[in-house]
Amino acid sequence: MQICCKRKDRNRYDTTSHFFPNNSMPSNARIYVGIDAGGSKTELVAAKMQEEELLNLFGPCGNPARVGFKDSADVITDLIVQAVERLQGESIASVCAGVAGAGRPKDQHLLHEGIRSRLKDRIPTSARDVPVRVTHDSLIALEAAFEGESGIMVISGTGTVSLARTNSGEFLRAGGWGYLIGDEGSGYALGADGLRAVAHAFDGGPDTALCDLLAASGDVTSKEDLFEVVYKKKTPLQRFARIVIQGACDGDPVAERIVRKHIALLTEQVCWLADRCSAIRPRITLLGGLANNPFYRKRLSSALLERLSGWECMQPLNRPVIGAWRMANDMTQGEGLAGSEQGTSA
Amino acid sequence: MQICCKRKDRNRYDTTSHFFPNNSMPSNARIYVGIDAGGSKTELVAAKMQEEELLNLFGPCGNPARVGFKDSADVITDLIVQAVERLQGESIASVCAGVAGAGRPKDQHLLHEGIRSRLKDRIPTSARDVPVRVTHDSLIALEAAFEGESGIMVISGTGTVSLARTNSGEFLRAGGWGYLIGDEGSGYALGADGLRAVAHAFDGGPDTALCDLLAASGDVTSKEDLFEVVYKKKTPLQRFARIVIQGACDGDPVAERIVRKHIALLTEQVCWLADRCSAIRPRITLLGGLANNPFYRKRLSSALLERLSGWECMQPLNRPVIGAWRMANDMTQGEGLAGSEQGTSA
Numbered sequence: 096m097q098i099c100c101k102r103k104d105r106n107r108y109d110t111t112s113h114f115f116p117n118n119s120m121p122s123n124a125r126i127y128v129g130i131d132a133g134g135s136k137t138e139l140v141a142a143k144m145q146e147e148e149l150l151n152l153f154g155p156c157g158n159p160a161r162v163g164f165k166d167s168a169d170v171i172t173d174l175i176v177q178a179v180e181r182l183q184g185e186s187i188a189s190v191c192a193g194v195a196g197a198g199r200p201k202d203q204h205l206l207h208e209g210i211r212s213r214l215k216d217r218i219p220t221s222a223r224d225v226p227v228r229v230t231h232d233s234l235i236a237l238e239a240a241f242e243g244e245s246g247i248m249v250i251s252g253t254g255t256v257s258l259a260r261t262n263s264g265e266f267l268r269a270g271g272w273g274y275l276i277g278d279e280g281s282g283y284a285l286g287a288d289g290l291r292a293v294a295h296a297f298d299g300g301p302d303t304a305l306c307d308l309l310a311a312s313g314d315v316t317s318k319e320d321l322f323e324v325v326y327k328k329k330t331p332l333q334r335f336a337r338i339v340i341q342g343a344c345d346g347d348p349v350a351e352r353i354v355r356k357h358i359a360l361l362t363e364q365v366c367w368l369a370d371r372c373s374a375i376r377p378r379i380t381l382l383g384g385l386a387n388n389p390f391y392r393k394r395l396s397s398a399l400l401e402r403l404s405g406w407e408c409m410q411p412l413n414r415p416v417i418g419a420w421r422m423a424n425d426m427t428q429g430e431g432l433a434g435s436e437q438g439t440s441a
Numbered sequence: 442m443q444i445c446c447k448r449k450d451r452n453r454y455d456t457t458s459h460f461f462p463n464n465s466m467p468s469n470a471r472i473y474v475g476i477d478a479g480g481s482k483t484e485l486v487a488a489k490m491q492e493e494e495l496l497n498l499f500g501p502c503g504n505p506a507r508v509g510f511k512d513s514a515d516v517i518t519d520l521i522v523q524a525v526e527r528l529q530g531e532s533i534a535s536v537c538a539g540v541a542g543a544g545r546p547k548d549q550h551l552l553h554e555g556i557r558s559r560l561k562d563r564i565p566t567s568a569r570d571v572p573v574r575v576t577h578d579s580l581i582a583l584e585a586a587f588e589g590e591s592g593i594m595v596i597s598g599t600g601t602v603s604l605a606r607t608n609s610g611e612f613l614r615a616g617g618w619g620y621l622i623g624d625e626g627s628g629y630a631l632g633a634d635g636l637r638a639v640a641h642a643f644d645g646g647p648d649t650a651l652c653d654l655l656a657a658s659g660d661v662t663s664k665e666d667l668f669e670v671v672y673k674k675k676t677p678l679q680r681f682a683r684i685v686i687q688g689a690c691d692g693d694p695v696a697e698r699i700v701r702k703h704i705a706l707l708t709e710q711v712c713w714l715a716d717r718c719s720a721i722r723p724r725i726t727l728l729g730g731l732a733n734n735p736f737y738r739k740r741l742s743s744a745l746l747e748r749l750s751g752w753e754c755m756q757p758l759n760r761p762v763i764g765a766w767r768m769a770n771d772m773t774q775g776e777g778l779a780g781s782e783q784g785t786s787a
Contacts, residue, residue: 274670276637291622298615299713325621352553367645
């Protein structure tokens with residue numbers, strides 16, 4: 096587990112003016128802890144209100160949907176225990192963990208109980224009363240992106256989900272329905288449709304540059320290979336999103352059609368969200384692996400701004416772990432719940 | 442295991458004039474055995490060339506993709522052993538088994554070896570040299586449908602696949618790519634798109650009668666329920682095809698759009714097949730659970746005949762097990778292979 100103290104460069108976005116909810120020096124300068132438990136790593140940040148990061152710790156994947164609830168609780172608890180040890184003498188006011196794959200209240204509750212029971216065994220009695228909150232990682236990202244204010248966040252990675260925070264602080268969601276009945280505009284959906292187009296070409300359908308791109312990228316040169324890759328090797332289909340984007344960049348009409356279709360579907364989803372409540376500050380931020388692809392990002396932001404006139408597309412103000420830190424801070428202001436909650440439901 | 446001797450009424454289609462490849466009395470009036478190993482049951486038919494069925498036996502599901510190769514080989518072997526016992530004194534010339542879920546040559550080979558080794562232990566030495574052939578169930582259905590002549594067969598059940606036999610006896614396939622990158626026009630695809638439309642309605646998208654139909658049919662009245670049904674209970678999505686068809690029958694525009702989209706995609710697939718070889722007798726037969734739905738069947742046949750002018754849509758001439766019986770017969774005419782083969786590849 097890598098430990099970095101006061102490494103402000105890890106904060107991808109400019110946080111100097113955004114990190115703290117206000118610049119007033121609080122009377123009790125205690126420490127708040129934010130955790131972002133994601134699919135590839137888990138990050139912890141500890142800081143007082145008026146200071147820069149005291150501690151920045153990293154652990155492995157903490158997504159319970161991937162590693163199970165036991166391991167997820169272990170990873171998160173390990174980081175909290177390390178923070179308590181490092182910050183000996185300092186008082187931790189609260190901890191908030193945003194956890195990927197824990198969108199449902201009962202999953203959050205399960206995880207919360209797991210963390211609480213582990214902490215009971217592992218931290219000194221004096222520190223045991225620290226309140227811990229478990230929420231979905233999309234909510235900490237939204238909190239971080241707009242610093243607790245209004246806007247719409249569109250996440251397009253392996254899956255897709257769009258989240259809005261209204262002017263009155265209400266949360267709305269669209270999408271996030273997973274690969275079987277949702278994920279329009281995601282890496283998964285693009286990859287699946289790319290392979291589908293290759294299957295069609297094998298069947299006598301429109302020829303596409305995706306066949307050559309797929310052959311060049313791996314071992315798919317026959318029908319048998321294609322079956323093998325999808326059903327036997329169970330290759331994550333999002334891996335093929337890049338060849339679809341490559342094909343569209345190269346002007347292949349089939350790939351272009353796939354990208355256009357998915358950008359349109361995702362844009363529609365965001366518009367439903369915007370229509371459901373007019374009291375949203377007209378700004379959108381794009382997150383996720385696919386949204387970081389310049390070609391896709393440009394297409395998506397153009398499509399969104401064309402449909403939502405007067406809106407702006409902006410970078411998130413902070414990285415997600417800072418959202419968790421901010422929510423930990425809120426917990427002691429009587430605004431947050433110590434426990435679990437329904438993170439992403441509208 | 443149910444045993445029915447000489448039950449000709451089990452042969453759903455009129456077989457009096459179609460059952461036998463020719464009406465000439467062969468010199469060696471030996472017995473041929475056909476087996477249809479499907480997802481719900483396995484059926485065996487034994488008959489001489491010039492007589493009606495001597496034996497019609499039934500066993501449980503024999504699809505290795507569902508029950509595994511061991512159980513599949515057991516089910517098929519059990520039926521062959523029973524047939525040998527029942528037909529004591531008669532000479533079995535050959536056995537052909539059409540097996541669902543065994544489209545790949547190596548799976549067919551594995552199954553063939555499993556059946557051969559079991560037969561070695563279980564039947565008298567004198568009967569051991571009976572040649573056994575394993576093929577895909579779609580091929581026996583095609584053989585049965587057109588009695589070994591040319592035409593296109595479209596199967597639309599849980600999945601979809603289209604198969605053609607050309608005038609020169611070549612086989613062509615389109616579709617059959619499974620639920621992740623194929624199955625356009627299938628029960629699975631209709632069901633998945635139906636639930637997707639319900640998800641969209643929850644998100645603020647177009648309202649649809651599918652929400653009420655889904656609520657009336659089960660327990661889906663909330664977002665949480667929808668997730669639960671798809672990802673936790675892992676309900677087979679093809680179960681929801683019927684509500685989509687119901688919705689389309691009732692005139693719901695969203696359901697109507699889903700049915701229209703899938704009929705068009707499946708029609709396109711069949712046209713690719715027809716375009717790949719002009720030497721196909723212009724006739725189509727529709728098989729599979731979804732194709733048996735009158736509304737869907739009418740829509741699909743209309744769409745096909747609109748695109749393929751001069752073609753006819755007909756009932757299959759025989760039920761699939763008769764195709765296996767016919768192929769068993771071919772094996773002793775030097776036309777078939779005793780062993781495994783690539784059943785469904787073009």
